[in-house]
Amino acid sequence: MNSIKSYTNLNKIVVFFHDWLNLNQQGFSSQQLELLKKDNALIILSLFWLGKKIEEVNNFQANRYFLNAINVEYLQEQNSLYKFSIGNELDNQIGGNSSNNLDFLKDLGVVILREFDEQKNINSDTREKWNLSKRNFFNDNGYVVIPDVLSSAECDHYREIVINIAKEEELNNSGYFYGFNNRFQRIYNLVNKSHKLGELLTLPIVEYIMNDLFDRETLHDKYTLSSWHANIIPGGGEEQKFHLDSAVPQPIPPWIIRANINFIVEDYTADNGATVCLPGSHKILSKPTFSDEQKHKKQLVKMIAPKGSMVIWTGHLWHKSGENSTNKNRVALLACFAASHLIEMALEENHQLIIGEENLNSFSEELKNLLLFNHGLKQGAKSKSSYFKD
Ligand SMILES: O=C(O)CCC(=O)C(=O)O
Ligand SMILES: [Fe+2]
Structure with a gap:
């Protein structure tokens, strides 16, 4: 069973990913690190963790649930994600064993998901x-x-x-x-x-x-x-x-x-x-x-x-x-x-x-x-309106 089937779990793995990256920086070239800090990289990784394809980013066009879960300010269109994944947004590809950015991100995504499950989420005993x-x-x-x-x-x-x-x-x-x-x-x-x-x-x-x-x-x-x-x-x-x-x-x-x-x-x-x-x-x-x-x-x-x-x-x-x-x-x-x-x-x-x-x-x-204490908290929902009594 894939464990990342909700925004809540997606948010947990994104937090885990940031911590993981801090701990494992040495394993990456500066070019790879630069790539991993881009919002697009996080969007692609997150789609992957949700078991979705790049074009399915369109499903999130009308709401902020996905963005809020991964803490990214705005959504990129499908085409910009494609460009990013073949590498020409950074002018050159990240190299190494992977032939393009997408392969690199997917391989990394698998490693992180495995570690997340074992440490934080669903281990083999469960x-x-x-x-x-x-x-x-x-x-x-x-x-x-x-x-x-x-x-x-x-x-x-x-x-x-x-x-x-x-x-x-x-x-x-x-x-x-x-x-x-x-x-x-x-x-x-x-x-x-x-x-x-x-x-x-x-x-x-x-x-x-x-x-x-x-x-x-x-x-x-x-x-x-x-x-x-x-x-x-x-x-x-x-x-x-x-x-x-x-x-x-x-x-x-x-x-x-x-x-x-x-x-x-x-x-x-x-x-x-x-x-x-x-x-x-x-x-x-x-x-x-x-x-x-x-x-x-x-x-x-x-x-x-x-x-x-x-x-x-x-x-x-x-x-x-x-x-x-x-x-x-x-x-x-x-x-x-x-x-x-x-x-x-x-x-x-x-x-x-x-x-x-x-x-x-x-x-x-x-x-x-x-207990639903985080439920329904939309962006801006708690901001005060000066028109309340109008
Ligand atoms: O305490 C139990 O064994 C079951 C109680 C129960 O089924 C109930 O209260 O609905
Ligand atoms: Fe009962």
């Missing part, structure tokens, strides 16, 4: 964890377990944070309790309650998988965070009602609306409330009724998973939290993502309103982006 067989299992069944994402110590730490926040909210009467006798508890808006838990969502493997699942024909971000919360089922807690999380009018569209990750911070076993699902039901494209549930009782599967895994399911899948027949709380850490073109789905928690400015300042750019 690719292996989300390999074809996992992807196929997910496609067929609507869910999949990815083991060995978190260490045991990380799991213990995250679980403890959640339990502490849960107690705090109970004590200060702000807790969200539900279920029979209000024994279940959810802790919403974890991005604003724990810095560590917020940043957990920026794990490269999370980004990699979600970009793949929510992929569509756009260079804008494909998904956003809908909700990041914990769901605690008490010992003896009953099972949930069968449902799906893509709650839109029926028939449910075949394209993805929502995907959830449960970070498994304690072993999910057959009896401690592991989420239950009907494998393959994501293809039915309707909401389950009580009789559907009865009819398929024998085919239901518990999403059993070892501590440290991620359990991923699509919002189309019929599922429910299971009965917890042990005497210990079951903690689920539920990161719910939604296609970014669906605002109600995407704004289950209104992050723009609920995150304090102080906390926001401490978030990484990745996390802010995930």
